[in-house]
Amino acid sequence: MNIINKLKTDRYLHHKQNYSPTIQVLNPIKFMIIERIDMIHCSDADFHESFINDLAHSENQVIILSPFLSQRRASRYYSIFSSLSARQVEILIFVKPKAEQPFEIRNHYEGVENCLTNAGAIVHERAGMHEKIAFIDEKIVWHGSLNILSHNETKESMLRVECQDLVKELLSDLKIEVFHKASSDLNENDTNIKTLADQECPECGAEMKLYRNIAMWLCKNSPSCSGSSSYKESTGGLSDDPDDISLDLSCPLCNSGMQIHKGLNLRIICSSAECGFSLDRRLSDGLIRMFKRRCSK
Numbered sequence: 001m002n003i004i005n006k007l008k009t010d011r012y013l014h015h016k017q018n019y020s021p022t023i024q025v026l027n028p029i030k031f032m033i034i035e036r037i038d039m040i041h042c043s044d045a046d047f048h049e050s051f052i053n054d055l056a057h058s059e060n061q062v063i064i065l066s067p068f069l070s071q072r073r074a075s076r077y078y079s080i081f082s083s084l085s086a087r088q089v090e091i092l093i094f095v096k097p098k099a100e101q102p103f104e105i106r107n108h109y110e111g112v113e114n115c116l117t118n119a120g121a122i123v124h125e126r127a128g129m130h131e132k133i134a135f136i137d138e139k140i141v142w143h144g145s146l147n148i149l150s151h152n153e154t155k156e157s158m159l160r161v162e163c164q165d166l167v168k169e170l171l172s173d174l175k176i177e178v179f180h181k182a183s184s185d186l187n188e189n190d191t192n193i194k195t196l197a198d199q200e201c202p203e204c205g206a207e208m209k210l211y212r213n214i215a216m217w218l219c220k221n222s223p224s225c226s227g228s229s230s231y232k233e234s235t236g237g238l239s240d241d242p243d244d245i246s247l248d249l250s251c252p253l254c255n256s257g258m259q260i261h262k263g264l265n266l267r268i269i270c271s272s273a274e275c276g277f278s279l280d281r282r283l284s285d286g287l288i289r290m291f292k293r294r295c296s297k
Contacts, residue, residue, distance in 0.1 A: 040160040041252035047146055047158050048076070054136050054160075055080055061090045063135040063176070065126070068150035069095055069116075071108040077149065078119045085120025094176075095149070097125040105150065112149075131174065131282070132158075138171075139164045143283050159252065159283070165293075169286035203227035249287075253277045260288065 042050055055062060055077075062084065081091050093116060098109040113123050134142040142148075144158035199208045201219040204227060208217040219227035249258040249268065256272040258279075266288055269278040279287070 038160075038162050039250075039252050042158050042160065044146055044156045047142075050160065051134065051142060051148070051158075052080060054140055054142075055084065058084060058089050058136050059087075060137050061092070061135075062137075063092045063094075063171075064148055065094045065129065065131045065133045065174070066147050066149040067096045067129050067132070068101055068105065068147050069109060069112045070105045070150035070152065071112050073147075073152070074112045074116065074149045078115055081116065081119035081121050091119075091121040093121050093123045093149070094126045094129060095123060096129055097127055100127065133170070133174075135167055135171065138167050141167050141170060143170070143280060159279075161283075163290070165290045166286050169289050170282065173282060173286060199229070201225060201227035202229060251275060251277050 040050070084091060095113075098106060101109050116123055132144055132147055134148060136142075140160065140162045142158050142160050144156065146156035146158050199210070199217050200206070201208050201221070204219065204221060204225045206225065206227075207220050208227065208229070209220050210217055217229045219225040221227075250256070251258050251270040251272065254270065254272055254275040254277070256270050256275060258268050259271050261267045261269045261278075265281060266284065267278055267281060268284040268287060270276065278284075
């Protein structure tokens with residue numbers, strides 16, 4: 001039986017080690033629930049089976065950011081990608097270039113890349129990347145510390161969040177814009193991806209770093225360069241006080257409420273000091289921006 005068809009006949013596996021709480025997005029004015037968002041925490045032992053299940057149900061597009069490529073791990077996905085490609089599901093993979101791959105897997109880089117391409121994936125090199133993320137049909141995001149196409153026997157984990165608005169926020173933050181065309185408009189050089197322009201320093205032209213808590217872009221050469229610009233003015237971002245956001249978000253580990261921690265950067269953390277769980281900065285930023293936009297409507 002085709003592996004994709006087999007997976008589609010199985011129920012979604014609920015791992016006993018996982019806790020699947022619900023994020024409730026509240027309207028702070030009307031105090032009513034406007035959406036429920038499921039968040040699942042998977043250990044390294046649980047991730048791949050759950051991720052493959054999501055791949056089996058994908059219909060349009062899969063985007064994977066995995067810095068490293070190893071023959072052992074990537075080969076697990078060749079047949080799956082081939083099945084997806086046969087169903088016209090687009091597969092985009094972002095990896096570090098060969099020169100940035102660990103020495104022990106570098107010699108296999110071209111071979112793995114060719115196998116992925118033969119399976120129907122489009123492989124992009126992204127120098128300096130460290131993100132470990134996957135997007136399914138622009139509505140599901142897997143985000144964490146596990147290299148999907150190279151993970152070995154290390155203790156890593158991933159969070160699964162199903163939310164179309166959050167996916168849009170994260171793709172924008174990664175400077176990846178996905179656009180769709182009719183198949184007749186595509187050509188062999190069209191990858192359906194374009195990169196958004198970086199914010200440039202008005203003083204020296206260098207790249208700028210965003211500090212959302214103070215709603216400012218600061219030059220990466222700061223303090224030697226004083227270049228800065230308003231986040232709200234330059235990007236249309238929201239600089240409202242985070243206290244105006246109503247979060248009803250449960251920790252995926254202990255089910256305690258989560259809260260926005262204020263520092264130089266805002267971060268969503270578990271309110272339980274004994275737990276200590278916190279969301280990755282990028283995931284925190286994406287959720288906070290999403291909540292702000294919804295609350296401002």
